[in-house]
Amino acid sequence: MNNIKTRDPAERPVLELTGVGQQMAAKLARLNVYTLQDVLFHLPSRYEDKTSVSKIGELSLGQATVIIGEIELAQVVFGRRRSLLVRVSDGTGSLTIRLFYFNRAQERSFNRGLWVRCFGEPRRGAKGLEMIHPQYRIFEQQPSGGFDKTLTPVYPTTEGVSQLLWRKITDQVLEKILPSVTELLDARCLPAELQESLQAASLQQALLQLHRPAAGVDLEVMHGASSAAHRRLIFEELLAHHFSLRKSKAARAGERALALQRNHNRERELKQSFGFKLTTAQQRVMREVAEDLAKPSPMLRLVQGDVGCGKTVVAALAMLQAVESKTQTVLMAPTELLAEQHYQTLRDWFEPMGIEVGWLASKTPATLKSDTLRKLADGDLMIAVGTHALIQPTVQYHQLGLVVIDEQHRFGVDQRLALRNKTGAEIVPHQMVMSATPIPRTLAMSFYADLDVSNIDELPPGRTPVETVVMPADSKREEVIERVRLACRQGRQVYWVCPLIDESEVLSAQAATDTEQLLTTALPELTVALVHGRMKPKDKEATMQAFRDAEIDLLVATTVIEVGVDVPNASLMIIENAERMGLAQLHQLRGRVGRGSEKSFCILLYQAPLGQHAKYRLQTLRETNDGFAIAEKDLAMRGAGELLGTRQTGSLGFKVADIIRDQHLLTSLDASALQIETLMPEIIDPLIERWIGNKEAYVNA
Secondary structure (H helix, E strand, C coil): CCCHHHHHHCEHHHHCCCCCCHHHHHHCCCCCCCEEHHHHCCCCCCEEECCCCCCCCHCCCCCCCEEEEEEEEEEEECCCCCEEEEEEEEEEEEEEEEEECCCHHHHHHHHCCCCCEECCCCCCEEEEEEEEEEEEEECCCCCCCCCCCCCCCCCCCCCCCCCHHHHHHHHHHHHCCHHHHCCCCCHCCHHHHHHHHHHHHHHHHHHHHHHHCCCCCCCCHHCCCCCCCHHHHHHHHHHHHHHHHHHHHHHCCCEEECCCCCCHHHHHHHHEEEHHCHHHHHHHHHHHHHHHCCCCCCEEEEEEEEEEECCHHHHHHHHHHHHHHHCEEEEEEECHHHHHHHHHHHHHHHHHHCCEEEECCCCCEEEEEHHHHHHHHHCCCCCEEECCCHCCCCCCCCCCEEECCCHHHHCCHHHHHHHHHHHHCCCCCCEHHHHHHHCHHHHHHCCCCCCCEEEEEECCCCCCCCCEEHHHHHHHHHHHHHHHHHHHHCCEEEEEEEECEEEEEHHHHHHHHHHHHHHHHHHCCCCEEECCCCCCCHHHHHHHHHHHHCCEEEEEEEEHHHCCCCCCCCEEEEEEEEHHCHHHHHHHHCCCCCCCCCEEEEEEEEECCCHHHHHHHHHHHCCCCHHHHHHHHHHHCCCCCHHHHHCCCCCCCCCCCCCCCCCCHHHHHHHHHHHHHHHHHHHHHHHHHCCCCCHHHHHHH
16 A cells, blocks of 8 residues: 555545545445546536526426525325325415434424525425425524535446435545546547647546536536547547457457357257247358357357347257357346247247256245256356356356347346356356347447447337327226226236436335326226336335236336336236336337237327427437337437446446437547557556556456
8 A cells, every 4th residue: 555655646545545445445335446547537428407496486396406485284194005295385376295214303303484495306296396305404584595616527426326425536536636637639640630639628627627627617518528628538448448449359369269050950840849930030140150159269259139139049049059169158137037938938848859948046946046056066057047046156057058138238247257257267168248238330330349249120020010109197097997997808918118318216106106006096996006126126026926916907117117027928018107218218128018919009108398308208219119210210310328228336437427418529530549559658657547447357257
């Protein structure tokens, strides 16, 4: 540690910061924050404007703001859920503060005649505008002004690390090392359009502006990352990732894998058990995978395609190629329910051929788990299907040749890396990762530059496209409820989805809870159940299993069902607040229905008025079921990074760049990288260390 101190202040450990002890340092490590430099380059993901006050009578729905009001009434309401309601007014209008989680002291503090300043997002409530769990402070006299003097940064974080702590430690780091941070880039290495940004904002200025933007700075500019400070840092980060991928690909060129040979007779036998003929796209991708597996260098291939395109069939044929080459293969899925579905499918296909399929998950009985572990270690079991249980330290493989990851964006890269490392240093397993969220070709060429990409761009014959209808929620809700009643009366099942609101699981769960109460009252003859992200995993999976077994007619859910299981009997989906969601996510949710022979429908409910982008998204969903066309439209339209799936803790995520929004810069990377290699190769390693640090190993996964 002393060596670090004398070498470079930026490399000092976070333990030197006030407020960071051993436990907090361990939590920061989950975000790959180890040094003062790591803190400095852990940049805000968004900002809140708590500097100015809005009049209640002029509030806009969904736009977080500060209001000041006099307390008129405070009461605890007992319904299905207890809540504290506080009515406030400022002379222009009134608003209700709603708290679901509160103590006796809070209840007593809201006295009539006192004043409250609060920051939150106004939403429609049963009796007018509401703010649910806003930030608040109570005053005896009417206060003035907002909460802060500058825009408030909101940092990507992990459990146990508050936004207050982030602001405290970034304050310390900005004071300690910002003046001495090293400028690595030279204008000669940048494309012409970025040279101006480098001159307009030095590295120190750019970092200060992003961590502590001054009051009055346009929030849209900050959230759109279009300031000179943003552009200055975005390109530097893209360059770091570009060099890291190139180093990784070069290192992987020297790795060895087992060359797996095809057995055409056994392939024909497996295809017969499918009960259907492979599509042209499936056959093409199968050949691409088979040719990769036959090479003595490790395959790293992304197989992507729409929901129901038949990726599992391609995976099964690849797994057979491994088994016929006397090597083991595993398929890992993100949830126990989805993994169990794969297990049942693969067992039906392989066991008639005399190939045993093993099962490994957290709920696997101890005796069966012990037997499975022994068989995997001895090489007596060639195929295993499961969840994270497949990568536990107790699991040893005799000779692992192929790893298949389903819904790859649902896993942190460290989990894929753990499976990759199960073979030891000499032999690396082939990897096939599958995704039902198609990535546009232009994006795949850059973000997955070190992967080979295969597209299954054709659905099996006989599948009926889901018909999508767009309706205003306020005027059509009763009609939609009657449609649910009719569908269930005909023996079908229904999803009713409440989206994630303001990235808050509390609000999302409450929206789903309110909807479940409404539908239970409106449809007493139906079995209605609720599933959301705040439930315990075992309860959530039990509810999903009951829905799959047709014990539930109507499932009210948050977006936890975005990646789910086949329920062929589900033929109707309703999505609330569809205008808030991205195209890719809406399409993924819609893919939960239309899996049976019955005609299926998806109803997108929206709150008026619709913005231009929201209209475009909903119209696109109504016009097409083609996931690749939707992904291209999403890429052309949006700056958000949703298309790549949720960023996992520990994954190779970006701090300020967005691979979709900033795609126009990708074409400049090669030329700039060549300039750097020619003029200043010594900055390459420091550049990677600054932006990626010890995450560089993850690109090998």
